[in-house]
Amino acid sequence: MPKRTDRLTSDIGWSTPDQINVRGMDLPSEILGHMNLGDMAFLLLAHRQPSAEESTVFNAILVALVEHGITPSAMAARITYMGAPESLQAAVAAGLCGLGSVFVGSMEGAAKMLYDVLPPDQLGTGADLEVIAKQTVADFRARAAIVPGLGHPLHKPVDPRTPRLFEIAAQNGKSGEYIALIELIQKEAEAASGKALPINATGAIGAICCEFGFPWEIVRGFGVMARSIGLVGHILEESTNPIAFELWQRTEEEILEASGPSAHGAAK
Amino acid sequence: MPKRTDRLTSDIGWSTPDQINVRGMDLPSEILGHMNLGDMAFLLLAHRQPSAEESTVFNAILVALVEHGITPSAMAARITYMGAPESLQAAVAAGLCGLGSVFVGSMEGAAKMLYDVLPPDQLGTGADLEVIAKQTVADFRARAAIVPGLGHPLHKPVDPRTPRLFEIAAQNGKSGEYIALIELIQKEAEAASGKALPINATGAIGAICCEFGFPWEIVRGFGVMARSIGLVGHILEESTNPIAFELWQRTEEEILEASGPSAHGAAK
C-alpha cells in the first residue's frame, strides 16, 4: 500500500488555455503530424521520442500484437457487444479483462527470464551466453516448468513472425545479447526435449523489449494497448457479420441436450 | 437480435502453420516493418492500407486522442490498479468503461451531425454550406441542444489542437466540405450565442472522420483504442508516482467529516 503524499503530481503532461504538453513536448506543434501512434506510445512509456530506428522496431512489436484471429478476448468482446451494442467501450473492456497470466503472461515471462539470467548490468561484459542458455533450460526442466516464449500449437517449426521481427530489430540496431540468448535457449530447449520449440511471437517480443531495456512489468501493457485496436476491429466486424448469437445458441442447445432433463432421466 | 447463421465466418484474417494474414496482407512480409500502429488500425477499420497522406492524417487523429491529462478514465484506471496491481489489463478495462456518451459522445455526435446535414451523396454537388450551417445552428438552438464539437472549458478562444489538425488534413488532401462546414457552423454558433465556441478536438476529429468517409458509429472506437494507450501510460506512472491512495484517503476523510456521526448529531 503506498504511503500518503502531501501533493498530487503527474509528469505526463499539462494543459493551459493555449498549450497542451505531453512529456515535455508541445502536442500541436511537435507531436501531431510528426509522430505516429506507436511513437506516441513510446513517448508515454519511455518518456522521450523514439529515434527513427526505434520507431520502426517499436511499431513492429505493437503491430504484431494487434490481431490474432478469433482469440478468447475477441470472442468475449463480440459476445459482450451483442448484449450492449450501445457501449462499444465496454465490449473492448470485456475483451481486455482476459489478457492475464495465460495469454499475455508468456511475453512478460520471456522478458523476465532473460533479465533474470542476464541482468542489464552484465551486458557487454562478455557473459558466456551458451553457458547461460544451458543453465536456464536445465533450471526450467528441473522444476518441470515451461520455458516462456517457446513453442506454438500451430506455427511449427517456425513462427513466421519471429524471424521477421528479429530481422527488423537487426536492421535497426536493436539485435544484441538478449536476442542471441533466446535463440540459444531455444536450441538448447529443442535439444533437451527433442521437440520443435519455435521462438513464438511473444518470446521474440519479450527479447526485443529487453533490447530496448523496458522493464518486464511494462510488457503486458504493450499487449493491452495493441489488442484494444484489434478488438475494435472485431467489434466492427461483429456489427455486420455477427458470430456471437450463433455461438450462444449452439452452446445453449448442446448443453441442454447433454445436461438437461433427459440427461438426468427426468420425465419431460 | 441477429438471425442465426449456418456458418461462422470472419474476413479479418487467418493463420496457417507458416502464414499469418490480416485483411488480405501477409503480416510478416507486408505489414511488419512497413506499417506503423496507426496504419494497422486503419487496415482493420477501412480494410485497406492507407496512402501516405491518409497515414499522416489518421495517425494524427489517433495521437490527438491518446492523452488528456487526469481524465475521469485515467482516475478510474489508477484507482483500480491500486487494488489489483497484478491485473494491469483490468485497470485499463476499468478506465475504458467510462468512455461513454458524456466524453466520447461529442466526437461521434459531431460526425453524425455533419453527415445528417450534408449526406455524403451531396458532396461535390454545390451544396450551400452557409445555408446549411445557419439552419443547423438554428435547429440546435430551437431545441436548446448543444452543438456537438464546439466549446471547451479550458481551451478558449481556440483549442490549439484544432488548427493544427485542420492544417495536417489540408496538407494531405483531406480538407473538404465537412471541415468547411464545421467552421461555418462554429462562426454561426458564436454569432448566435455571443460566446466563444471554439471547435474542440472532438469536433475537429469528427469532421476529419467525415472527410475520410468513416461511418459515425465507428468514431467512438478511435477514442477507445487511442485512450487505451494513454491509460497504460497513466498506470505506469501510478506504479511509481501514485495518486490513487491519497485521493481515496482524502475522500474518505472529507465524507466522514461531512456525513459521519458528528454530522448526524450522533454521540461519538
Place this chain on the structure above:
Amino acid sequence: MPKRTDRLTSDIGWSTPDQINVRGMDLPSEILGHMNLGDMAFLLLAHRQPSAEESTVFNAILVALVEHGITPSAMAARITYMGAPESLQAAVAAGLCGLGSVFVGSMEGAAKMLYDVLPPDQLGTGADLEVIAKQTVADFRARAAIVPGLGHPLHKPVDPRTPRLFEIAAQNGKSGEYIALIELIQKEAEAASGKALPINATGAIGAICCEFGFPWEIVRGFGVMARSIGLVGHILEESTNPIAFELWQRTEEEILEASGPSAHGAAK
C-alpha cells in the same frame, strides 16, 4: 455534466473506530444476523429496511434474476476466466459489461412503459386499465415496436416464473394495478398479434418493481447485482468443468475452414 459542489457528502454510511453504520442502521447489531442479502440490497436502494412481506417479494425478484443458464454474459465471463484465472473479479466484470440494452433492457423497458401509461399519481383513482392496455398495445403496434416484457423464445405459452412471482406478490400485498395492467396488456397483445406472448420474467419483475414504486432507472441495477452472483457460480464451474477452451478451438477451426486460405483460393 454535474455542477461543482463545495463539499463531498454521502448518506450511505460511515465508520468510526468502534461503529459501522449503513443507511442509519448499526451494521453489527442491527443488520448482521438480522437481514439477509436481499434485504441489504433493499436497504441500500430504498434507504430503509424492508418489511417481512417486502423482503419475501424483493428477494424473489432478485433470486429470479441470478441464473439463466449459458447466457452470453456467462460465456463472456467463462472465456475471460480462461485467460486470467488469477483475476476472478475481472471475469465477473467482463460478464457484467454485456448486461445492456438487449438483455436487461426489456426489464427496465417494461417498468418504464407501465409508469408512462399509468403514472404513480393516478394509482387508486379508478383509471380504466382495459382502455389503457388497448391504447398501449395500439401505440406500440402503430410504431411497429415490440412491447417490452412480453414473449419468450423458449418458455411458451407461459413463462413458469411469471405466475409464481405474481403469486408471491399477491400473497405479500404487492399485487396492484401495475400487475393487473401488464396482464391486460398481454391479453391485448396476444389478441392483436394472434401469437402466444407470455409475460416473461423480465416483464413480471418490471411490473413488480412498479408495485414497489422503484424508479425504472434503478431496475437495471437489480439485474446487475443478481447476475454477478450467477456469474461467480459459472466461473466456479468453469474451474472444474471448462467449456471455454473447447468453444474457442471449435470457433477458430470453423472460421479457418470457412474463411481461411482455401476459402480464398490461396495456395497453402
Place this chain on the structure above:
Amino acid sequence: MPKRTDRLTSDIGWSTPDQINVRGMDLPSEILGHMNLGDMAFLLLAHRQPSAEESTVFNAILVALVEHGITPSAMAARITYMGAPESLQAAVAAGLCGLGSVFVGSMEGAAKMLYDVLPPDQLGTGADLEVIAKQTVADFRARAAIVPGLGHPLHKPVDPRTPRLFEIAAQNGKSGEYIALIELIQKEAEAASGKALPINATGAIGAICCEFGFPWEIVRGFGVMARSIGLVGHILEESTNPIAFELWQRTEEEILEASGPSAHGAAK
C-alpha cells in the same frame, strides 16, 4: 490450459418450455419465495440448499461484505458512471475490476493460511491449536510477512464486525477449530508485535469460510458478488448526489498547479 473435451456440459441448471431447474431444484416452486438471495448464492456455490443455521451465517458473511463506504472500488464505479451513465453495468464492472490482491486478498489469504496450518483432515483429531498458532506467527514473522486477516487502520482495538460475526457463527453451530485458531493467532501476533492487531472482518470471514469448508479459492467470489450490490448503491447515490465531477476537477487543478508549466519554469 484445459484439455479439449468432446462435449460441453453444465450442471448448473437447465430449462424446458415449462420448467427451469437450478442445481436440481425447480426454480418456480422450490426456490422462488422459499430462498433468499444469500441462499441462492449458497445453492450455486455449495450445490445444495443451506440449512436454516447455515443460511443465517452465510447471509451474515455476504451482508458484511456489501458496503464499506467510499472504497477505491466505489470511487472507480462512480467516476466511470459520470462518463457513461447509460451503462450502469459497465460502472459496476469497473468497480469490480479493482477487487484484486490488495483489498480482497486478505480474505482469501486468511482462509488459505488456516487451511495450510490446519488441513481439514486434521479437524477433530486433537491438534494443539496453541502450538500451531505460535508456529504460524513465528513463520510469518521470520519472513517479515503480514499475517492476513489481522489489523485495521481504523477499527482498533476491535473491528466491531468480528465479535458479532463470531457470535452469529457460534449461535448457529459454525464456530469450531478455525475460529478458535485465528483467535489464538491474533493473541500470539499481538504479543509478538506489541501492537493492537484486531481480527478484521476479512479475517473473521476467512475463518468462517473454513468452518463451512469452502475452498479458499472461492472466497474472493463472495466479496465480488456482495460488493456488486454495494456498487449499485453507490451508483444510485452518484446519480443524485454526485462526487465524481468534483473529485475530477480538484485533481486536475491540483496537478496542474503542482506539475504544470509554472512548476516547470515554463513561460506561460
